[in-house]
Amino acid sequence: MAERQERTAPDAVLTRIGQVVMLHHAGDREEARRRLLDLWTEIGEHGRPLHRCTLAHYLADTQDDPSDELAWDLRALSAADEAEGAVGLRGFYPSLHLNLAADYVKLGRTEAARSHLHRARGAAAALGDDGYGHGVRAAITRLELRLGDDEGPGGESWGPPRQRPK
DSSP, X not given: OHHHHHHHSOOHHHHHHHHHHHHHHTTOHHHHHHHHHHHHHHHOTTSOHHHHXXXXXXXXXXXXXXXXXXXXXXXXXXXXXXXXXXXXXXXXXXXXHHHHHHHHHHTTOHHHHHHHHHHHHHHGGGSOSSXXXXXXXXXXXXXXXXXXXXXXXXXXXXXXXXXXXX
């Protein structure tokens, strides 16, 4: 019984991260960054990988400098890799790789962007058939089209079918 309650009990750190993310989405980027950094200091470099992954993932979104954004997204991926097999993180990989691809595009590193974009597409099978999953898949497709990557290895189409001009 105690084990079941532990699995269903809300995670206080994730709840706090979610509250700050709502602040960020409401438009207060500076305050969100400050609060997320405070949480990062609190949980530390050796906190639970799920917490570090989630926190770094959202901290990246509050950065002004693309290099700083990349550094936080790399921390998020590293923490996810540490927690391999953790509940909920498998579905996070498409977004993690998508964000890294976008970071590399901003930094003009197209080949690195393509590498992470291919990883995002490969990990997309873990996404649910829900709003989040559809949104991440659509964002992957948009970035693929932007980079001219509408075909994967072997020529299979990764994005939606497109009509070719006649």
